[in-house]
Amino acid sequence: MLRPLLAKFINWIFTVKAKLALLISVLIGLIALFIYLYFPANLQKFVLHQFQAKAHSISAMSAFNLSSALYFDDLETINETFASAKQNRDLVYIIVVDDSGKVIASHNLKGAPKARNHVTENQNLQSLESAVYSTKTPILINNQQIGTLYMGISLEQIIAHVEESKRTIFFVSLAVFLIGILAVFGISNYITIPMIRMVKTVQLISDGDLSQRAQVTTRDEVGCLADNFNKMVENLENTQGELKEANDRSENRAEQLQEEMKERQKAEQEREAMHKELNEVARRAGMADVATSVLHNVGNVLNTVNTSISVIGETLERSKITGFFKATDLLKENIGDIEGFILRNPKGKKLLEYYLKLEESLQNEQVILNKNIEKLEGKVSLINDVITAQQTYSNEGLYSEKLALSEVIDNAMKIQKNSMLQHKINLHKFYKTTPEIKVQKIKLVHILMNLYKNSKEAMFETDPIKRLFRIEVDNDVQYAWIRISDSGPGISEENLGKIFSYGFTTKENGHGFGLHSCANYMTEMGGKMWAEPNRDGAGATFVLQFPM
Amino acid sequence: MRRFQLKIWFVIFFFISAGIYPQQVDIPVKIQYPLALKILSFERALKKRIGKKLTIGIAYQEKFRGSRNIAEELQTQIANNFKIKIHGVPVTSVLINLDKTSIENALSSTDINILYVTPLRVINIQNIQKIARQKNILTLTGVSDYVEDGIMVGIGLKGGKPNIIINLKEAKTIGADFSSKLLKFSTIIDI
CATH class of the missing domain: 3.30.565.10 (Histidine kinase-like ATPase, C-terminal domain)
Structure with missing residues (x-):
């Protein structure tokens, strides 16, 4: 039960109307409070001041009038002065004493405070607590004190007047506050109703109904705002239509772009694949280059190796070693009669000659073979170096x-x-x-x-x-x-x-x-x-x- | 030539003497009179002394021109202001020529309430005051110095302003009851 009310109140408190009403109400309340507190106090102060001044004036005047009377023992004048003073209805007592303290004349002596001697001259009247304000005034002749005038003036009338004023001011303050509150609510309504209409219109528009228009006919700033707002909504409506068209176009374009993006991604993937492939091809080409280089170098060397091998082969093919073997076989056949074979057989004689020639041929063959074998070893070593170098680089990290x-x-x-x-x-x-x-x-x-x-x-x-x-x-x-x-x-x-x-x-x-x-x-x-x-x-x- | 010089000296003496005597009256009579009436109004016992009228006796010397002039002038003032009453009674005046009659005779033969003393020559003021006191007559003067001789009230000049001089002792002796309101503004001589 209370929660919805509280929620409603909280919602209300955040409205411009509430803020306006509350702030101005507080302001008016403060003004009313100020009126209530300041003016009575100030009035009382003023009244007391005036009263005090008046009392002292009366006292001083009376003392002045009484001075010669006291000096010349003129009781009649004293009584005249008293009579004159008694015209003041607020006078409670009046006492004249001479310089020895003897009471020369008095009115309502009983009404005077017994401790009147304690009353000081020109004492300040700060409050209205006492019902009588007492004064003590010296009576002087040629600046010499010849007596003292004590006067008591009733504060009742002043108190009554101040109280009456306080009541009046209280009711005035209350009236100011109440009228102010009513005025504030009236004014805040007057000001905020067009704004509330505007807000409702804005809510409807924010819900999407751009056909709504603010129904404010005032000629003030709110009216001006409403006119401009309506124009703005109209522009907004037009712009929304344009935006919708643009949005449709954008959506189409976005779809196209998405397609293009996909194509581009695909192309990018293909390009990357191609790049990888090319890298691979290049790597292979590089490898092939190296391999070619290696093979070329090795091939060059192998040509030399082949040449050396051919020379060795030809040398071996043309070698006298075969004849040496045949001559050795012939010699083995005739080993039993070696002497007869060499001396008597012509073959033996030729065989001997052949052996003598064979030494030189074999020496030549040996030189050629040694030379080519040496070349072959060099080339094989070179091939080995090339391959080793390539293998070394290939194995490097x-x-x-x-x-x-x-x-x-x-x-x-x-x-x-x-x-x-x-x-x-x-x-x-x-x-x-x-x-x-x-x-x-x-x-x-x-x-x-x-x-x-x-x-x-x-x-x-x-x-x-x-x-x-x-x-x-x-x-x-x-x-x-x-x-x-x-x-x-x-x-x-x-x-x-x-x-x-x-x-x-x-x-x-x-x-x-x-x-x-x-x-x-x-x-x-x-x-x-x-x-x-x-x-x-x-x-x-x-x-x-x-x-x- | 000698006669001419004598005439010149006579004229100078005349003016000097004429100038001296009026100086004894500081305030013109036309001011003195209303002031005197005001002073008398503060004398509360006066009413008991007077009957249906207040008679002011003006003591003067006929042969003394200054005295005579003031006397005549005062008499004229009183006559001209006959409507002014004091304590409810009209004021009249009687001239007392002291060149022809003594003050004693004059005061005895006439019903005088107040004696105004003009500037006088060769007459004992204290004697006049003594006889007036015996007759219970209040005394006034426009010559300040006479107050010290016993005249009850004098009207003089002080600081360019009229000054009331009251012989309080004489006033109390004769039974005058001056209000302190008057005394306050007066110069009191208590001899």
Whole structure:
């Protein structure tokens, strides 16, 4: 029962009407309280002050009038003064004493306080607790006191007047408060009713009914607000329609975009797959390149091996050893009569001559065989070195290690060296310094192999006399550089910015991956690489820069 | 020439003497009179002394021009203001020429309530006061110095303003009952 009422009250308290009414009610209450508290107190203070001033004036006037009378023992004048003073209805008592304290004249002596001597001159009247205000005034002649005037003036009338005023002010305050409250509620209703209508309209509109309009016809700010609000709602309605259309269009567009997004995702996936495939192809191509290089070198060596084997085979085929065996068999057949066979048989004589000649032939054959076997051993050792080098690089991990650049360059060169020499390419190494750099060896070898191979292939069209391959190593405090130059046709200015792009190639059977992967590897190792035309003529230079 | 010089000295003496005597009356008579009436109104015992009228005797010396002038002037004032009453009775005046009659005779023969003493020459003021006291007559004067000689009330000038001088002892002796309201504003001589 109470809870709904309380909820209703709480809702009401947060309304503008309630706030307005309560605030102004409090204000009016305070004003009424102020009127009730301030004015009676102030009035009492004022009245007391006036009364006190009046009492002292009467006293002083009476004392002045009495001074000569007292001085000249003029009782008649004293009585006249008393009579005059008694005209004041509030006078309770009046006593004149001479300088010895003797009462010269008095009115209502019983009404005077016995302890009148304790009354001080010009005492302040602070409250209305006492019913009589007593004054004590010296009676002076030529500034000499000749007596004292005691007067008692009743405060009853003042008290009654003040009480009456308090009651009046109380009722005035109450009336101000009540009228104020009524006025406040009236005013707050007058002010807030249009606002409440506005709020209801706004609620309806917020529920979605944009056809609603505020029914406020006042010409004040609320009316102006209502007009503008109605215009705003109209605009809102129009805008909502436009927005709906735009929303429909947006939804369609969103669907399209979603489709496009899916297609793009699909394309992206395909591209990634292709990229992976290409990476794989490139990796395989790289492997194939290395393998080709290895096979080529090994093949070259094998040619020599074959030649040596052919020479050995021919030497063995043409060897006198067969005749030696036949001569030995003939000698074995005639061993029983060896002397007769040699001396009497012509064959024996020829056999002996044959043996003498055979020594020289066999020595020659031995020289040829030894020479070719030696060659064969050298070539087999070279093949072994090439394969060992490749196996070494293949088995290397991708971890970084601090390596001397010159050492890696030389090891990589072992694979390409024969091929280069075969193509009559002059190799120049120029190591200004031999810095140790933290690199991933397999990546650096891959880069170097690519650059060696590219340089070599770039110089196929160059006059053999001018084929020059140059490797330079240098460093400062911050960086180390490998500069690989060839005397090929060089790289056009247009292509200088593209050669590291993925898929860019100038070769007929190229993939456009080699330099791209080299540049990536350099970046992965914290360095970078770029190409530039040779400063001193045709050809190009690839620069690898490593941080120290 | 000598006669001419004498005439000049006579004129100078005349003006000097004429100037001296009026100085004894500080306040003009036309002011003195209403003031005197006011003073008398504060004398509460006066009513008992007077009958149907209040008679003021003006003591003067006919041969003394200053005295005579003041006497005549006062008489004129009293006559002109006959409507003014004091304690409900009208005021009349009687001239007493002390060059022809003694003060004693004058006071005995006439019914005088108050004696006004003009500036006088060679007459004992204390004697006048003594006879007036015997006759129970109040005395007034426009010559301040006469108060010290026993005249009861004098009207003089002090600080450019009229000054009432009251011989309180004389007043009490003769039975005058002046209100303290008057005494308060007066110069009291209690000899």
